[in-house]
């Protein structure tokens with residue numbers, strides 16, 4: 001019933017507005033992304049893709065001749081920013097040959113080719129979900145140089161920032177991610193020596209990367225740990241010299257501290273092995289660094305592996321029909337991979353049982369650490385790790401925001417994380433993330449009040465990008 005009512009209402013609103021005209025959204029409740037009080041009965045005037053005025057009626061007069069859209073009873077927020085995605089991953093096991101390597105089941109080279117040939121696949125899913133900006137924090141060089149990054153001035157695409165190949169000691173994984181014909185597209189760059197690390201960063205700068213990403217995973221031995229800590233410091237120094245932000249995958253407390261000492265500007269995941277201490281908080285704040293919790297991705301990985309191992313179809317929420325038919329088809333047919341998964345685990349189910357136990361333990365620690373960073377005033381962003389199995393480009397933002405709420409963040413804190421803070425993480429705070437004069441007109445219209453429950457983002461009726469208003473129905477893919 002609700003859908004029918006919404007459909008009628010949105011058809012009236014839909015009367016597609018030319019992007020160049022002045023448009024006024026009138027009567028809604030404005031939540032501008034700053035974390036300040038909402039404005040009831042607001043007026044938002046949009047002109048040439050920019051916000052000309054946003055505030056109470058007494059401040060923002062409706063220009064004569066503007067196309068007026070009545071949004072009374074609705075809620076206006078900035079577009080969502082997902083500060084951790086991967087354009088080179090699909091949302092299922094076909095995009096992760098390190099998780100399930102069986103070309104007969106999921107031919108990886110073909111998967112990559114399809115991703116490169118359809119740069120709008122994820123853009124469609126993002127806009128449909130209300131996501132108007134994403135930070136791709138690691139992938140093959142084409143994730144930096146490819147057509148999907150042509151986004152500015154494009155009302156049909158989300159803003160993109162991209163880090164490109166990951167610097168790591170485990171660059172041998174290129175054998176899986178960049179085999180044969182993909183050899184010129186290494187996902188990983190070596191972290192064996194100071195010279196290599198400096199050369200990696202020069203290469204990233206030359207290809208146009210927006211950040212230096214270090215995949216700072218647990219070292220193979222303690223001796224290697226000492227060496228890699230030193231190389232982390234080199235990476236920080238070289239990133240600063242290149243003028244690029246340093247972003248780091250470091251999920252263990254000591255590794256995260258090392259990354260921050262090296263100058264990390266963003267930790268792309270929670271610290272998950274232990275509760276954060278005062279030293280960690282002090283380092284995070286001293287760097288003015290961003291903390292990306294990524295609460296749902298680990299659990300989704302385990303669900304995906306179990307689904308493939310058992311052939312049981314998992315329930316994924318995409319109420320707004322943003323994910324394409326082909327991907328939903330793969331998720332709905334996990335049994336094709338069962339034999340391959342069981343072969344990979346040698347028929348043992350212990351690894352899976354252990355994975356569930358670990359995910360549960362880490363979940364408690366991650367929630368506690370998120371509250372600690374929040375309480376200390378650290379900058380938190382919305383970050384899904386979309387592209388990993390069952391963490392879907394687009395709709396996973398709702399799952400992640402609801403997990404942040406369950407972990408103890410207030411809706412207001414989550415909205416700020418998902419908008420203004422995301423813009424800071426992307427280096428775009430001057431143009432997006434807040435609804436005020438001069439900013440790009442990227443905004444959402446919601447039917448329900450997100451201040452009461454962050455799940456209200458699932459009720460979005462409209463997405464405006466660069467001043468062009470789309471109904472949610474127009475953006476659906478199924």
Ligand SMILES: [Zn+2]
Pocket residue numbers: 084085086137138385
């Ligand atoms: Zn990631």
